Amino acid sequence: MRDLQTFDDEPDLIARSAKGDLEAFNVLVGRYQRGLYNLCLRMLGAPEAAEDATQEAFIHAYRSIGTFRGAPSGRPGAFRAWLYRIAANACYDEIRRRRSRPAASLDRPRGEDKVPLDVQDAGATLDEHIGRLELAGALQRALLRLSREQRLAIVLADVHGLDYAEIAAVMGCSLGTVKSRISRGRRQLRAMLKAEGELFASHIRQVGEGQDDVVV
Amino acid sequence: MMLWFDRHRRFRERLSAYIDGELDAGEAASVEAHVAACPACSRDLAELRAVAAALQGLPSAEPPRSFALTAADVAERAERRRRDIAVLNTRLRLASVGLAVALAVVVVVDMSGGGGEGREDGASALREMSYYEAMTAPESADEAGDDLGAAATALPTVPEAPSMGISWATPEGGGVEGGEVPAGGGTTGGEGMGGVSGVTPLPEAPAMGGEDTEQPASTPQPTPTPVATPTPAPAGLAMQADSGDREVVEGKAALGAAENRSEEGISAVWVIEVVLAMLLIISVLGAVVLTLAQRRRDQTRR
Secondary structure, X not given: OOOOOOOOOHHHHHHHHHOOOHHHHHHHHHXXXXXXXXXXXXXXXXXHHHHHXXXXXXXXXXXXXXXXXXOOOOOOHHHHHHHHHHHHHHHHHHHHHHHOOHHHOOOOOHHHOOOOOOOOXXXXXXXXXXXXXXHHHHHHHHHXXXXXXXXXXXXXXXXXXXXXXXXXXXXXXXXXXXXHHXXXXXHHHHHHHHHOOHHHHHHHHHXXXXXXXXXX | OHHHHHHHHHHHHHHHHXXXXXXXXXXXXXXXXXXXXXXXXXXXXXXXXXXXXXXXXXXXXXXXXXXXXXHHHHHHHHHHHHHHHHHHHHHHHHHHHHHHHHHHHHHHXXXXXXXXXXXXXXXXXXXXXXXXXXXXXXXXXXXHHHHHHHHHHHOOOOOHHHXXXXXXXXXXXXXXXXXXXXXXXXXXXXXXXXXXXXXXXXXXXXXXXXXXXXXXXXXXXXXXXXXXXXXXXXXXHHHOXXXXXXXXXXXXXXXXXXXXXXXXXXXXXXXXXXXXXXXXXXHXXXXXXXXXXXXXXXXXXX
């Protein structure tokens, strides 16, 4: 999912939001809510938690939008990076909150994975579809077992398509830290997925046959 | 062999960045060249690519509802925040009051139990006079020893210390030592003055050496500030009343001063007082900052 679209009216919307124009801000919400919601979903692994975190993030963003200084060079991703940073902090808060309330923990037993899946792949056979769903479930579980910093870096890179510089801006760390978090996180995911058995092995084969380059 | 392992590891570390297109052209080329020649790294790369592909293939979820904000949402959050700040403010105020009370209690206990001020004046007076004794010629050493011996015995007896300080100012006072020493200083006034003026800036020294040794002009003497440097030596001197050996005495000066304090239990209570005072300052400052922030926020609202 590459969710960056550039709109010319964004600086204007941002300026109006800073002056208290809630309608202008809601236009921005409409554009970025899917990205933020999915980020929270992958970070937290539970839909209700993701909803809460997304709501928190947008409220916080509206209250503090006066402090947003867009990149003067007009780099399009600046506002998205700013929003994602707020969302990541909201996720961290949610993680911390749920850690202290084990009843609402994020570890769900296998059969109850309720991560909603919106698979837009009409050409897939049922088997492929099921296989993909199973892999997605295994992958989400594996993601939750990573450290939250590694998880954030990997989700931003692979699910949202941010480059390392943008990820560093979101996470407030150095490029080298981003590199090592992604590298180690992927290796850990690989180890966990391999333990799932044939599911991942066939996926590797498919990817291997499919193409040269996964980089977009 | 070691070199091979290192190179290998460097390539492995770069595979993820290579997959993401984050290596510059030269680095990317060298990774490609290595992977082409190394089956282990080639497999590594394939597997990492598969992990990235699996993540990219994760289905995107449709948001369950619109997250557009209403004015009510915003207002409710603002209200909650104001409440949180108010709660924190109240707690800081309570903490300040509690700390102030605790500090007052500790200070009162300290003062009544230790007779703080008088003791310190007495000690500094002791340092003063022993400094002068030390500065005089050796012939007065015995006299100094006697005086100091008498003065040293005065030191542990705390209740007398205030009177000693007082007697220093008004020579008819209760302490024998107080009365004696200025006289001793007076008799050796000539040499004393010479010794003093040659060593440290002590503006009151000539007044001391003059005939009116017992005048109020000498009252500034008890203040330890002009004798900041020589005090360690005389304090040590006071403790070693019977030894006329100044080098040994100076060497033990700091130790003597420290023993002096710990014997009378100042340091532990003093630490507690300082800590309480600092915490009190911090919590008061915090409460003030929060209150000001709250006022400013209320003003901008209207």
